[in-house]
Amino acid sequence: MKTLHNIWPRIIGIPVSVLLLNLLWLETYQHHWGIYAATSLAAIVVLVLVSEFALRSLKAYGERIREDEALKKVSLQSQFDCLKTHINPHFLFNSLNSLSVLIAEDKTKAENFLDELSTVYRYMLQSHACDLMTLRTELTFIRAYFSLMKTRYGNAIDFSIDVDDRHLDTLLPPLTLHILVENAIRHNIILAEQPLLITINATADGQLVVCNNIQRKPLKANTLQVGLDNISSRFRLLHLPQPAISDNGQSFTVQLPLLQKSGTI
Structure with a gap:
C-alpha cells in the first residue's frame, strides 16, 4: 500500500x-x-x-x-483485564490466612478484620470495571488496606501518607498502590524490633512516590519482579510513562506518573 x-x-x-x-x-x-x-x-x-x-x-x-x-x-484490553484478575486470588489467599490467625488469637479483632476485608474486597471487585482511578479513591482504599495490615502486624508495621489535595483528582491504574504495598509486606521482614515503614508521598511536579525500608526475607529474587512487571505492563498498555524503580540497598522506591483528567501527565 x-x-x-x-x-x-x-x-x-x-x-x-x-x-x-x-x-x-x-x-x-x-x-x-x-x-x-x-x-x-x-x-x-x-x-x-x-x-x-x-x-x-x-x-x-x-x-x-x-x-x-x-x-x-x-x-490490549484482554491483556489488561488479565493482569487485573491476577491480583484478587493472591490478596484473598493472604487475607484468609490472616483472618484464620486472628480467629485463633482474638475473635473481636477477627470480626473487625472481616468487616474491613469486606469493604476492601468490594472495592477491588468494583475497580475491575475501570482502567483508571482517581488518586483520591486509591488512597481511600489503601488506607483501609493499611488498617487490615495494622490489625495483623501491630507495631511491627507503620504507614505514612503525605499527598497534597491538589493531586487527589489525578489518575492512575486501579490497585497499583495495593500491588506495591503488598510487595513490600510480602518481601520484607516485619518484626516489632524491625518495623517496616511504608510511605506514600506526592512530589511538586505530580509524581507519586511509594517507598519502604529494605529488610528482605530470603526469597527468590524473581518473586519481587512479578508485581513490578504487572504494574509496568498496565502502564504500558494504557500508553502511560513507565514507573521509575530504584533500590539503594537501604530503601526501595517506586515513582509513579500521575495522569491529569485532561489526559496529560
Missing part, C-alpha cells in the same frame, strides 16, 4: 500532462480535431479510472487500519 501511495500520483500525472499538452498545442490540432478529441478523451478516461482506483485503494487501506486498531484495542 505504501508503494501504491508513491506511484499513483505519478500515474495520474500522465493523463493530466496529456491534457495540458493538448491545450498548449491546440493550434497544431486545427486540421486534426479527431486526434485532439481522441487523445483528450483517452486522457480523461484514464484520469477518471486511475482516480477512482486510487480512492478505492485509500478507502480500503483506511478500513484495514481501523480494523487493525480495533483488533489491537481488543487485544
